[in-house]
Structure formats: structure tokens, C-alpha cells
Amino acid sequence: MRSRTFSRGLLALLLPALLTTACVEEPGGGAGASGDEIKVGILHSLSGTMAISEVTVRDAELLAIEEINAKGGVLGKKVVPVTEDGASDWPTFAEKAQKLISQDKVATVFGGWTSASRKAMLPVFERNKALLWYPVQYEGLESSPYIFYTGATTNQQIVPALDYLAAQGKKKMFLVGSDYVFPRTANKIIKAYAAAKGIEILGEEYTPLGHTEYSTLVNKIADAKPDAVFNTLNGDSNVAFFKQLRGSGITPQTTPVVSVSVAEEEVKGIGPENVAGHLVAWNYYQTTTTPANDAFVKAFKAKYGADKVTSDPMEAGYNAVHLWAAAVAKAGTTEVEAVKKAAGGITIDAPEGTTTIDGDNQHVAKTARIGLVQADGQIKEVWSSPGPIKPDPYLKGYDWAGGLS
Amino acid sequence: MTLGRISLVVCVVLLALAPLTLSPFRLGLLAKYLCFAIVAVGIALAWGQGGMLTLGQGVFFGLGGYAMAMYLKLKEAGSAGLPDFMVWSGVEELPALWKPFGNPVFALAAVVLIPGVVAFLLGLLVFRQRVRGAYFAILSQALAAAFVILLIGQQGLTGGTNGMTNFSQFFGLDLTDPNGQRAVYAITALVLGATFLVAKLLVRSRFGRLLVAVRDGEDRVRFLGYDPAVVKTITFTISAVMAGLAGALFVPVVGIISPALLGIVPSLELLVGVAVGGRFVLAGAIAGAIAVNYAKTLFSEDFAEGWLYLQGGLFVLVLVFAPKGLAGVVESARDRLASRRQTGPAPVEVTA
Numbered sequence: 116m117r118s119r120t121f122s123r124g125l126l127a128l129l130l131p132a133l134l135t136t137a138c139v140e141e142p143g144g145g146a147g148a149s150g151d152e153i154k155v156g157i158l159h160s161l162s163g164t165m166a167i168s169e170v171t172v173r174d175a176e177l178l179a180i181e182e183i184n185a186k187g188g189v190l191g192k193k194v195v196p197v198t199e200d201g202a203s204d205w206p207t208f209a210e211k212a213q214k215l216i217s218q219d220k221v222a223t224v225f226g227g228w229t230s231a232s233r234k235a236m237l238p239v240f241e242r243n244k245a246l247l248w249y250p251v252q253y254e255g256l257e258s259s260p261y262i263f264y265t266g267a268t269t270n271q272q273i274v275p276a277l278d279y280l281a282a283q284g285k286k287k288m289f290l291v292g293s294d295y296v297f298p299r300t301a302n303k304i305i306k307a308y309a310a311a312k313g314i315e316i317l318g319e320e321y322t323p324l325g326h327t328e329y330s331t332l333v334n335k336i337a338d339a340k341p342d343a344v345f346n347t348l349n350g351d352s353n354v355a356f357f358k359q360l361r362g363s364g365i366t367p368q369t370t371p372v373v374s375v376s377v378a379e380e381e382v383k384g385i386g387p388e389n390v391a392g393h394l395v396a397w398n399y400y401q402t403t404t405t406p407a408n409d410a411f412v413k414a415f416k417a418k419y420g421a422d423k424v425t426s427d428p429m430e431a432g433y434n435a436v437h438l439w440a441a442a443v444a445k446a447g448t449t450e451v452e453a454v455k456k457a458a459g460g461i462t463i464d465a466p467e468g469t470t471t472i473d474g475d476n477q478h479v480a481k482t483a484r485i486g487l488v489q490a491d492g493q494i495k496e497v498w499s500s501p502g503p504i505k506p507d508p509y510l511k512g513y514d515w516a517g518g519l520s
Numbered sequence: 521m522t523l524g525r526i527s528l529v530v531c532v533v534l535l536a537l538a539p540l541t542l543s544p545f546r547l548g549l550l551a552k553y554l555c556f557a558i559v560a561v562g563i564a565l566a567w568g569q570g571g572m573l574t575l576g577q578g579v580f581f582g583l584g585g586y587a588m589a590m591y592l593k594l595k596e597a598g599s600a601g602l603p604d605f606m607v608w609s610g611v612e613e614l615p616a617l618w619k620p621f622g623n624p625v626f627a628l629a630a631v632v633l634i635p636g637v638v639a640f641l642l643g644l645l646v647f648r649q650r651v652r653g654a655y656f657a658i659l660s661q662a663l664a665a666a667f668v669i670l671l672i673g674q675q676g677l678t679g680g681t682n683g684m685t686n687f688s689q690f691f692g693l694d695l696t697d698p699n700g701q702r703a704v705y706a707i708t709a710l711v712l713g714a715t716f717l718v719a720k721l722l723v724r725s726r727f728g729r730l731l732v733a734v735r736d737g738e739d740r741v742r743f744l745g746y747d748p749a750v751v752k753t754i755t756f757t758i759s760a761v762m763a764g765l766a767g768a769l770f771v772p773v774v775g776i777i778s779p780a781l782l783g784i785v786p787s788l789e790l791l792v793g794v795a796v797g798g799r800f801v802l803a804g805a806i807a808g809a810i811a812v813n814y815a816k817t818l819f820s821e822d823f824a825e826g827w828l829y830l831q832g833g834l835f836v837l838v839l840v841f842a843p844k845g846l847a848g849v850v851e852s853a854r855d856r857l858a859s860r861r862q863t864g865p866a867p868v869e870v871t872a
Binding site: 161162198199200202203204205206207209210211213214217218229230231234235237238239242254256294295296299300303323324 | 543544545548549552605608609610669672673675680681682683685686687688696774775776778780781817820821824825827828
């Protein structure tokens, strides 16, 4: 009977204690815009595999908040960030989003990176009628009324990259990607485009996230002899892929690789010598020449260190905070429906150039830019769209994309 | 033991009062901890009582969770529609594997039967071959890794890395409504209670004695004429069914199921709760699972930057100072109290 005795004793001591602590409600955080402060949530992965990328976006968002406060805040109130860790785990993103909304009562949330984290947070924001600003280029085919997308959708990044390759006379392509929703959807779009424009797809290969063994895949590319490789690999895999590609003797001159998830931060990790001469497609580079970018790069280095680089998702996160502040100023309140209504047509001079919120789909008009990776790790722009491209997440304006959504 | 009775009543009352005092958000978190507590009961059975260190409970949790999620997704999509993720994964027709899950009876049966059958077959194969100890642990861990890779690779069938999310209905309950959430909490608490009772009865039965005997001396039990493989397979199957039930409840409670919840690390986290609470005591495992997950919420909310270190530190402290977990601490405290109550010096053992 001993086991019964001490299990009961344990129940006596532990569970009531735990449950009482769980039952004690901490005082509510007050409304998002109470007193002389406005609380906003910052929800990125500060731990886990995505931390290396997401921490840089968080830094850029905190910089923007600091700048806004230095100019007197929003509606005369100071913006106070409440930071939570999404921990590279999608259910945690949903939980923390709910916490920011119902416990901290934040006015809005800036957060997410992976599509999986956005898909996990989407129902939370829609049910609570709260706002999320999502700062990373993504696979499109989505337009939640409670999310603002400040990164590129497909017609502002992937389609211009395809147009660029087609204009260069590339007729045979090989697709390489990590196995999750963005690469798979991106490749679906690429295949539809290729079918319509007479481009031949020689192969389509996926590897798990974090995969590092690419000799088989590189051999397949070498055998297929494509004119270009379209690369949607994410994270660490790019390091192994580019090293093994270079080792096999495939050069940027014969077979350029176009990457859509490799920015300044990733080039640093891959090693510029392994990726120099290959192409990338984004909307912003650290080298983009606008007055706003000079100020952004300078301020970022002053705050976080001279060796830091700025990249497209960081800039989109930085813009998100400024766009939200402008919308709140125009609405005269932080109330969600009023901010949504005021947001359409809001324009700021962002580091990437003039940026305007599209009121219909809550995406942002962005200029597409093709860049060439330099030996020093910076990216040189070789082509840009004539002006900001109107966001079209469902690719409705493209005949060849009819069967996609 | 009146004290034990009283504490049990206090726990039940507190769990019953929680929906009235907690905000819907906190209640949802408590319901999530209770889901993990259900898994913990199963782990305490398999590991604490049966000596099977199972590092792959996430697999069974996932099988139960995906079975439930498939039903809820089909319900959401209506009779003709496809689940949202299939649309953007380029799947045009509902896969044959999905079709039976439109039936609620089939889905509920699958929640219990699929993890049970998988664990039963695996147990038969493994325990007959007398695979045990670290080899069994490694095998179960490899299973968790393989399961995650399979789920991610089959994006059109499973939602890939994203998993499945956005559920608003659960057997007529509106999950967006606080009352619906309270009902789901109540169901979870009741299932935990039932799981605890079943495990308790099992531990006290003759079968329970046999299980402990297998743990402590498998070969001796075999020489006495019992078949340890059968005993272990049955226990492993029961623990898998418990994990499956927990996974199925997790879906309406948290509103998402994804491979991120089922791999090696989450499977280990389930085990950590049991280790912290004390694996030899069922109530300890429950308390440990709730405590560890509550600490995770608390630490990560208050110290977003370094909460993992705090959580790791807590685990190390418990393992160093209380290798039998919190239940072990309670046990030794009681022993000390008992010996102090005795009059005079400690009794001297008299041997014949």
C-alpha cells in the first residue's frame, strides 16, 4: 500500500499548489492604447532553427519603434513593444499571438517568418479581429482581412525573376527546393508559367529542411544541363548546396542559380566565394540607393554594430512598423477596423523606395529587383521593374495562372 | 489516508472551478497541459511501471491528432469541398485515405484504434525479439523521426510542415466561443480523470504486479512461466492509446496539429514532464507534466529571450537533487515524518 500512500501525499502537496497558481489571474494589461502608451506585440522566433533569421527582423522592428518614439510616438503616445518567443514552433506562435491579444491587449502584432507560422496565427487573428503585420515574401494565394503582408507576393518576386530569365533566353530550367509549402507552391507557379512560355522544366527536386547532402542532386543538375536553376531552398541547406555545386564545377557563367530565399544575411553564412556570380530576386538590397536606405543602414549599424548587414525581410519588418504608425496617425485611433480602413493608400518613403498599401488585399506595392551576388558578400542590382508592382496574390492578372487558385 | 482523499477532492474542485475563474485564454492553456498529462499517465505506465523507455510517444499522439484533424477538416470543408491546404498543395480530388474520415464514428474509432494497432504490432515484433533498454529507446526515437519525415513529405495528404489548422467546430461545439472552449476543457479533464482511473486500476491489479516484476527481472518472470512480451505489448498498447486520445483532444484545444509537435524533441519534452514529476507514481507524472508545461508558459512569457535556459536549469536541478522526481521528494519527506513520529530511538532491525 506504500505506493498508494505516497501518491496521495504527492497529490496533497502538488496539484492544489499548481492549480491555485494557475487559477490566479494576473492583472489584465489594459487596453492597447490606454494612458500615454500604445502596446504592440513583436512575435518572432528567438530560439530554435529560425532564430538566426527572425532575430534580425525583430531588431529592425525595434529600431523602427525607437525612431517613432524619438519623433514623439504615435498620436502623442509612446509605442511600447511586448516581445514574445515563437520558438520556431507553429503552435507556439498561435498561443503567443492569443496571449498578446487577450492578456497584453496589444494594438497590433508584428511577427512571423515561415508560412507555417503565419498559417498557424491566421485563425487566431481572424477570430479575435486583431491585426498582424507579416514581413516576409511568401507563396501568395492568401489574403486575410486581418493580416497586412509587407513582404513580396509571387507577382512581385518570382514572376519578375522568371520574366528576367526568359528575357535572357533561358529555355531549360531545373527546380530545387526545401520540402514545405512555399517551395512547392512557388514551383507550381513556375511550372504554369513555363508551360505557357515554352520553357522546359528538366527536373523538380525537394529536400527536407536542414538537409545537407547535395551530391546526388548536383549530379542530376550536371546531367540535365539546364540553362538556369531556380532555387527555393531555405536556411542551412543553401550552404551545403552552393558549396557542393561549386565543387562539381558548375559555374554561374554556364548555369546561373536564381535564389529567392538567399539575402545578405544568408550570403554571409554560405560564404560569398561560394555564391558570387549567382542571381537573387528580392525587392530590396543593402546597396539599394535611396535616401531612406542610407539612413536605415546607418541607423541599424549604429544600434547593432558596424558588421551587421540589412536584408529584404528586415526592411519589410521595418516598413511594417512605419506603415502601421502612419495608418494609426491617419485613423486617429488604434482601433483595428479604423486602422484597416485608413491603411489603404498609405504611402511611405521606405528604404526600398516608395511603398504603398493596397487597400483591397492588404499587400504592399513593391519594386522587383534582380541582384548579382558580389565577392564581398553584397548584392548588386542588375535589373529592376520600372516602378512598384501592384500586388496580385492570386495572380488574377496573369492568363497562364488561371488554374492555380 | 484522509489527507489523500481530501487532496483528491481539492484537485477535482479546483479543476471544476477553473472554467469559472480563468479567462478563456488561460483555460485553453490549462486544457493543453491536461492533454500532456494524459500522455504522461501512459508514459508513467510504460516507463515507470514497465521499464520501457519510450522516446516516441509523439508518434501515437500524432496518429490520434491527425485522425481527429482529418475529420474536423472534412466537416469544415463540407460535402463537396476540399480541405484548404489541399487546394494550395495542388490536390484536386479527395484522396482515398481521407474518405472514411468524413464519418465521425470512424474518426473516433481511428483515434483509439490506429495508435493502438500500430503500438500492438510494433510491440509484438520488438518485445518478442527481446529488444529492451536503450535499444528499445533508440528504436522508438527513430520511429518519431521517420514519422515526421513521412508527414512532411506528403504535403498533399497531411499539410506538410504546416500541418492542419483553422478548426472552428468540434462535434457541434463552437470553438471560437468561450462556452465551446469550456466544454472542450471539461471533456479533456474528464478524459484525464478516466485515464488516471484506468491506469490506477491496472497498476493495482495482478497484471500491474506482473508488469513491475517484468520491469525488475524479465528473465525471472519468464522462467516462472509468464510471457513478458505479452505483458509489455499490452502495456505499450495502452500507453499508445492514451497518447492518441490526448492528441485527438489537443486538436480542438489548441487548434493546430503539425509535425513540429511530434518529432524527437517534443517526444522528449513529454518524457521530461514525467521525469520531473516522478515516473513511478501516476499522480506524480500528471503533476510533472502540468508543472513543466506551466513553467514553460510562465518562463517564456516573462523572459522571452532566455526562457530555455531557465527551463533547462530546472530540469537539471530536479535530476541532480531529486532523481526520482518530485514524487520522490514527497516520499522521502513522508518517510522522515513517519520515523520522527515513532517514540524513542529508531527501531533496531531484529534478525532471526
